[in-house]
Amino acid sequence: MTTVSFDPMAAAIDWLDAYRAGDIEAILELYAEDAVVHCGCSGATISGRKALRAYWIDRLRKYPAGTLDDLNPSHNDGTMISYITDTGVMRALIAFDAAGRIKMLDCSPLH
Template identity: 60%
Template sequence: MSFDPMAAAVDWLDAYRAGDVETILGMYADDAVIYCNCGGAKTLTGQGALRAYWVDRLKRNPAFELDDLQLSRDETHISYFTSTGLVTALLTFNAVGQIRTLSCGP
C-alpha cells in the first residue's frame, strides 16, 4: 500500500467534521459503495446517490470527536460521535487510496 489507510480515515473524518461535502466525495472511488445501517439499512452506489447521502448526513448527523481508530487487515475501523451517538465505520480503500466501501452503523 502506498498510502496510509489510518491517515486517510482521519482525513475522511476531518472532512466530515468540517461539513466539506466536496472533499468527502473526492475521497471516494468512482465505483464506491456505501452500506449504511444508520436509521435503516441502505446501499448506495453512484456519485449522485453518494452526494445526496452526504448532503443529508452532514445536515442531520454532523460528526464530532473521534472515539477509536484501528487497522485490521484490509479494513480501517473508525468510531466517532455524531448528534445521534456513537457510530462505527469500516473503510476499505483501493490501491490508490480512494474509499472503495464504507460500512457504517450504530
C-alpha cells in the same frame, strides 16, 4: 496481503476531518468512482456519484460528526474508525483501493 502506498489510518482521519468540516466536495473526493456505502442507520446501500452526493448532503444536515472515539487498522488494508455524533457513537469500516480511495464504507451505530 497487498502493498499499499498510502496510510489507511491517515486516510480515515482525512475522511473524518472532511465529515466534521461539512465539506461535501472533500468527502466525495475521497471516494473511488465505484465506491459503495452501506448505511446501518437506514439499511440503505448507496453507490454512484449522484447517490453518494445526496446521501452525504442528508448525512451532513442530520448527523454531523463530532470527535474521534477510536481508530484501528482492519483486515485487507482497511480501517475501523468510531466517532461521536449527536445520536451516539458511530462505527465505520472503511476499505480502500490501491490508490487510497474509499471503495467501501460500512457504517452503523456502535451498540
